Amino acid sequence: xxxxxxxxxxxxxxxxxxxxxxxxxxxxxxxxxxxxxxxxxxxxxxxxxxxxxxxxxxxxxxxxxxxxxxxxxxxxxxxxxxxxxxxxxxxxxxxxxxxxxxxxxxxxxxxxxxxxxxxxxxxxxxxxxxxxxxxxxxxxxxxxxxxxxxxxxxxxxxxxxxxxxxxxxxxxxxxxxxxxxxxxxxxxxxxxxxxxxxxxxxxxxxxxxxxxxxxxxxxxxxxxxxxxxxxxxxxxxxxxxxxxxxxxxxxxxxxxxxxxxxxxxxxxxxxxxxxxxxxxxxxxxxxxxxxxxxxxxxxxxxxxxxxxxxxxxxxxxxxxxxxxxxxxxxxxxxxxxxxxxxxxxxxxxxxxxxxxxxxxxxxxxxxxxxxxxxxxxxxxxxxxxxxxxxxxxxxxxxxxxxxxxxxxxxxxxxxxxxxxxxxxxxxxxxxxxxxxxxxxxxxxxxxxxxxxxxxxxxxxxxxxxxxxxxxxxxxxxxxxxxxxxxxxxxx
Amino acid sequence: xxxxxxxxxxxxxxxxxxxxxxxxxxxxxxxxxxxxxxxxxxxxxxxxxxxxxxxxxxxxxxxxxxxxxxxxxxxxxxxxxxxxxxxxxxxxxxxxxxxxxxxxxxxxxxxxxxxxxxxxxxxxxxxxxxxxxxxxxxxxxxxxxxxxxxxxxxxxxxxxxxxxxxxxxxxxxxxxxxxxxxxxxxxxxxxxxxxxxxxxxxxxxxxxxxxxxxxxxxxxxxxxxxxxxxxxxxxxxxxxxxxxxxxxxxxxxxxxxxxxxxxx
Numbered sequence: 001x002x003x004x005x006x007x008x009x010x011x012x013x014x015x016x017x018x019x020x021x022x023x024x025x026x027x028x029x030x031x032x033x034x035x036x037x038x039x040x041x042x043x044x045x046x047x048x049x050x051x052x053x054x055x056x057x058x059x060x061x062x063x064x065x066x067x068x069x070x071x072x073x074x075x076x077x078x079x080x081x082x083x084x085x086x087x088x089x090x091x092x093x094x095x096x097x098x099x100x101x102x103x104x105x106x107x108x109x110x111x112x113x114x115x116x117x118x119x120x121x122x123x124x125x126x127x128x129x130x131x132x133x134x135x136x137x138x139x140x141x142x143x144x145x146x147x148x149x150x151x152x153x154x155x156x157x158x159x160x161x162x163x164x165x166x167x168x169x170x171x172x173x174x175x176x177x178x179x180x181x182x183x184x185x186x187x188x189x190x191x192x193x194x195x196x197x198x199x200x201x202x203x204x205x206x207x208x209x210x211x212x213x214x215x216x217x218x219x220x221x222x223x224x225x226x227x228x229x230x231x232x233x234x235x236x237x238x239x240x241x242x243x244x245x246x247x248x249x250x251x252x253x254x255x256x257x258x259x260x261x262x263x264x265x266x267x268x269x270x271x272x273x274x275x276x277x278x279x280x281x282x283x284x285x286x287x288x289x290x291x292x293x294x295x296x297x298x299x300x301x302x303x304x305x306x307x308x309x310x311x312x313x314x315x316x317x318x319x320x321x322x323x324x325x326x327x328x329x330x331x332x333x334x335x336x337x338x339x340x341x342x343x344x345x346x347x348x349x350x351x352x353x354x355x356x357x358x359x360x361x362x363x364x365x366x367x368x369x370x371x372x373x374x375x376x377x378x379x380x381x382x383x384x385x386x387x388x389x390x391x392x393x394x395x396x397x398x399x400x401x402x403x404x405x406x407x408x409x410x411x412x413x414x415x416x417x418x419x420x421x422x423x424x425x426x427x428x429x430x431x432x433x434x435x436x437x438x439x440x441x442x443x444x445x446x447x448x449x450x451x452x453x454x455x456x457x458x459x460x461x462x463x464x465x466x467x468x469x470x471x472x473x474x475x476x477x478x479x480x481x482x483x484x485x486x487x488x489x490x491x
Numbered sequence: 492x493x494x495x496x497x498x499x500x501x502x503x504x505x506x507x508x509x510x511x512x513x514x515x516x517x518x519x520x521x522x523x524x525x526x527x528x529x530x531x532x533x534x535x536x537x538x539x540x541x542x543x544x545x546x547x548x549x550x551x552x553x554x555x556x557x558x559x560x561x562x563x564x565x566x567x568x569x570x571x572x573x574x575x576x577x578x579x580x581x582x583x584x585x586x587x588x589x590x591x592x593x594x595x596x597x598x599x600x601x602x603x604x605x606x607x608x609x610x611x612x613x614x615x616x617x618x619x620x621x622x623x624x625x626x627x628x629x630x631x632x633x634x635x636x637x638x639x640x641x642x643x644x645x646x647x648x649x650x651x652x653x654x655x656x657x658x659x660x661x662x663x664x665x666x667x668x669x670x671x672x673x674x675x676x677x678x679x680x681x682x683x684x685x686x687x688x689x690x691x692x693x694x695x696x697x698x699x700x701x702x703x704x705x706x707x708x709x710x711x712x713x714x715x716x717x718x719x720x721x722x723x724x725x726x727x728x729x730x731x732x733x734x735x736x737x738x739x740x741x742x743x744x745x746x747x748x749x750x751x752x753x754x755x
């Protein structure tokens with residue numbers, strides 16, 4: 001007999017799930033042994049991992065840190081672990097770390113790239129953690145402490161530098177005071193730190209290459225000219241044409257006038273520090289100079305190209321599409337050869353363009369073309385209603401882009417943009433092909449050419465690989481942090 | 492006649508006056524989408540203070556018509572003059588008209604990356620150059636008017652559809668527009684939320700706002716509109732005051748349409 005009506009008299013209390021649905025057993029059942037095939041794969045996986053560890057672990061554990069050559073390493077290992085034992089020879093890293101970090105940069109000037117590297121983080125802090133005063137200050141503080149330790153470490157590793165005329169104790173003092181001052185700025189006037197961020201390219205450039213102080217000042221003056229011409233002509237010509245006029249004026253200054261003016265100024269007021277030639281750059285110093293500059297420059301360029309590609313103006317659209325498709329269609333190595341050989345022909349005579357600078361420009365172009373396409377994807381993902389709402393409120397094109405469209409499009413594109421950046425950073429190792437000493441190929445070749453480290457194979461690649469991994473992994477984690485922070489749909 | 496959203500409240504008509512001043516003048520306007528002639532010889536005058544409801548079957552061009560008024564769509568021939576400014580390809584005129592004409596969309600189109608308050612203050616700050624503090628006070632005033640001041644610091648994604656649409660209305664009002672366009676403001680809403688949005692729109696009408704409203708809410712049309720325009724196939728088929736329009740439609744096409752939307 002079926003009953004149509006039912007009334008519950010007592011509510012049931014919740015009970016614990018059965019053992020098989022709880023804790024580790026449930027997890028293992030679901031993840032490791034959910035079917036016969038998966039159980040088999042689990043067993044095979046465990047065996048493979050075991051074999052890998054079995055063969056690699058002794059090699060890693062037998063590592064030797066104190067030796068002056070590879071044969072000495074091998075002797076120590078055989079003496080310790082018996083005939084035929086293998087082990088890593090980390091002594092190479094201990095002896096040659098400075099070449100991996102600085103290339104052939106003069107040893108008594110190591111404090112300069114170290115300080116430039118430290119200042120980079122201080123300059124990045126207000127950009128990466130916008131408006132977060134506490135994080136900015138903590139970041140600057142940590143950088144100050146670590147840099148002090150690093151500079152002391154470098155000074156102890158190369159005792160001759162303390163006696164050096166240019167460097168030594170004075171440089172250490174300057175660096176620490178500067179960093180401490182910036183930490184204070186981060187706390188007291190967080191917005192002012194952005195001024196330092198804007199000046200950083202010139203400061204970093206001067207620290208790395210040195211020479212006459214008028215060089216970077218002249219380059220900054222070019223930007224001042226750009227802004228001046230822009231604001232002068234914006235009223236009559238509109239944003240796009242005025243920007244073009246500013247860029248043309250600044251380019252004329254940079255390419256034709258600047259060297260004469262700065263030369264004259266230097267002969268009147270010769271202030272400067274030891275000049276370091278681009279040939280002496282190498283290792284991670286080179287990777288960071290190229291990678292960071294190209295990353296910073298390719299993002300704005302990519303945004304403009306993406307907007308240009310979606311523009312209604314046929315000329316701008318054609319130029320953007322042409323640029324993107326051409327650059328994406330050509331291998332990076334071709335562009336690097338262009339940088340090292342061909343670019344010189346296209347520039348006005350007697351402009352002596354530095355090789356690193358040329359490589360940076362072409363790597364930037366290369367990355368910008370990819371970034372542009374990633375951002376175009378983000379733009380296409382935005383509903384049309386966003387554009388219409390911005391239009392209907394009376395915002396002009398640039399206001400709508402800056403306030404409504406770009407914040408959303410860039411947010412959507414973060415994973416793609418960061419992938420491009422990570423790829424770009426790793427691609428900096430390709431500069432080995434045009435004779436620059438990148439950490440992976442260039443420096444390792446130099447190290448292996450030395451008689452004492454001849455035949456070393458795994459260690460340099462593991463060392464360089466670990467540093468690259470640390471850099472790329474932190475970029476990836478930062479992008480995930482940013483995505484979480486910008487998440488707005490609480491549905 | 493049955494209407495699920497019949498307006499039952501008393502409407503205060505003391506401020507609902509139609510003046511002689513012309514707000515919008517559209518004369519022999521035509522628009523094509525490629526080969527398709529979407530708007531055909533539209534002639535229409537809207538006086539200040541008028542509340543016009545535009546209805547018609549889907550694809551009849553009613554949304555396109557009001558989107559032409561703030562140049563979200565471009566017309567190819569004829570003239571549209573809004574508040575004395577003719578809409579041409581001159582960007583200055585377009586921006587001027589857009590800052591005087593508010594628009595509410597079917598899908599709200601709030602900016603999801605900004606808070607409710609920022610949504611409302613954005614245009615006053617950047618277009619009108621209002622100081623931030625003043626813009627925020629204005630925004631809070633209009634948010635109270637649409638009865639959601641307490642949501643000011645939330646993001647659009649955290650609000651219900653009806654609340655979002657009321658924010659969209661407040662956002663438009665913050666620019667202190669002289670004309671408001673509504674493009675099917677209740678079509679994307681759950682039935683329960685339609686009423687709260689209609690109430691907000693009625694309040695706006697009671698204050699004497701010039702309104703053009705594309706909607707199928709016939710209760711709203713009867714209660715508030717002083718003119719109903721019926722469109723089909725890109726042309727104005729019939730226009731009349733609401734009582735006449737609903738009780739005594741002249742054209743067969745209008746009769747068919749009314750019987751379909753009100754008949755069940």
